[in-house]
Amino acid sequence: MPMDPLVALKRYGYLGREFLTWLWYVTENDPGQVEAAAGDSVVVVVGNRIALERVRGESVERVTIRGEAAQMEEGLVALRKGALVAEVNLSVEIGDQAYSLNLRGEDLAASSIRTPATERVRVVDELAGAVFEKAGLLEKLFSVVDNLFLHFVRLRISDSWSREVLAMRKWIASYGAVQEASRGN
Amino acid sequence: MGFLSPSGSVTRYKVKGELAAPVLETAARALAKHAIEEEPSVPEKKVVGWTSFENPYQADFSGSSFAFDPYLLFAMRVDKKTLPAKLVKKEVARFTARRLAAGDREFLSREQKKEVRAEAEDYLLARIPAVPHVFDVLWNYEAGDLWLFSTQKAACEDLQTLFYATFGLVAVPMVPFTKAEACGLSPAEVDALSKAAPASFAE
Numbered sequence: 001m002p003m004d005p006l007v008a009l010k011r012y013g014y015l016g017r018e019f020l021t022w023l024w025y026v027t028e029n030d031p032g033q034v035e036a037a038a039g040d041s042v043v044v045v046v047g048n049r050i051a052l053e054r055v056r057g058e059s060v061e062r063v064t065i066r067g068e069a070a071q072m073e074e075g076l077v078a079l080r081k082g083a084l085v086a087e088v089n090l091s092v093e094i095g096d097q098a099y100s101l102n103l104r105g106e107d108l109a110a111s112s113i114r115t116p117a118t119e120r121v122r123v124v125d126e127l128a129g130a131v132f133e134k135a136g137l138l139e140k141l142f143s144v145v146d147n148l149f150l151h152f153v154r155l156r157i158s159d160s161w162s163r164e165v166l167a168m169r170k171w172i173a174s175y176g177a178v179q180e181a182s183r184g185n
Numbered sequence: 186m187g188f189l190s191p192s193g194s195v196t197r198y199k200v201k202g203e204l205a206a207p208v209l210e211t212a213a214r215a216l217a218k219h220a221i222e223e224e225p226s227v228p229e230k231k232v233v234g235w236t237s238f239e240n241p242y243q244a245d246f247s248g249s250s251f252a253f254d255p256y257l258l259f260a261m262r263v264d265k266k267t268l269p270a271k272l273v274k275k276e277v278a279r280f281t282a283r284r285l286a287a288g289d290r291e292f293l294s295r296e297q298k299k300e301v302r303a304e305a306e307d308y309l310l311a312r313i314p315a316v317p318h319v320f321d322v323l324w325n326y327e328a329g330d331l332w333l334f335s336t337q338k339a340a341c342e343d344l345q346t347l348f349y350a351t352f353g354l355v356a357v358p359m360v361p362f363t364k365a366e367a368c369g370l371s372p373a374e375v376d377a378l379s380k381a382a383p384a385s386f387a388e
Binding site for chain 1: 191193196253258325332357360361364378
């Protein structure tokens with residue numbers, strides 16, 4: 001019997017945040033895995049915004065980072081302190097089409113979704129065409145998100161997950177090593 | 186028009202069950218029956234109902250297309266009246282003075298104060314116009330995918346309630362665990378996932 005969504009949200013809310021944290025790791029370190037999961041001719045990269053949350057009892061510490069790769073290193077620092085990615089901006093290329101969206105870990109809700117431009121509806125007769133075109137574009141985008149999520153979930157319950165966690169820890173720790181080395185110079 | 190806007194938000198649901206055949210007629214009847222009330226007989230702080238996608242400010246589906254097989258496209262409208270606290274305070278004072286003038290006591294009981302407040306709010310609700318909030322809804326009834334073009338929690342709750350009242354079908358929010366269940370995991374995989382514990386990525 002399917003789980004009650006409210007129970008699922010409360011008990012397994014961490015799954016979405018782990019998914020986004022893994023997605024950041026894998027886009028940076030193993031794009032081949034992303035392509036294998038998301039489909040041929042699909043490129044997924046983390047865009048210009050990441051929000052991280054660290055839950056400590058009842059309180060939640062939230063850090064939002066905007067900008068390019070240099071600023072994103074702050075995110076790795078937050079991960080080292082035990083935070084997880086709560087929301088991320090993703091750029092998705094499907095073939096020659098460019099999309100972007102913000103994905104929220106807690107409930108997988110998507111905001112600021114941008115799809116390739118569709119024709120403007122000027123007369124009512126053009127509505128049907130616009131509906132099919134826009135729905136098709138959104139379905140393509142969500143199919144990529146769903147494929148990535150399904151891949152993550154299967155990895156999450158497999159024997160390979162512990163190896164993946166170790167690799168992620170190494171990646172997260174690597175920034176600390178770089179930072180300490182730069183302080184030493 | 187959130188659905189066709191260049192940038193938008195989506196909360197996704199999986200619909201449990203199917204509409205009775207003939208699907209389009211069933212959907213059209215149900216939507217019309219639960220179309221938003223433009224002028225409710227009793228003034229309410231919040232009124233929720235369906236409108237067409239093309240004309241969200243008219244509670245009338247006639248002349249509007251909503252079926253684009255296999256998609257049904259319509260909108261949920263939430264009309265809200267917000268009573269400014271200072272205005273409520275003023276009307277409560279006015280209704281209190283009137284009630285006291287009509288009686289022979291110098292004060293109102295707790296129960297009477299409650300009644301006066303309700304009277305003042307009803308008075309204002311009947312006079313203050315509602316602010317409409319429109320949220321587009323796309324339903325692929327063949328795949329059972331329902332998309333609300335908003336991520337506002339209140340709108341999501343309104344959608345689930347109105348959708349069930351209208352179609353007698355449950356819209357299950359696709360949060361991480363339910364999404365995994367709906368994504369094609371086997372029962373054994375779902376069971377394994379249900380036993381998972383949070384990972385720690387920090388050393």
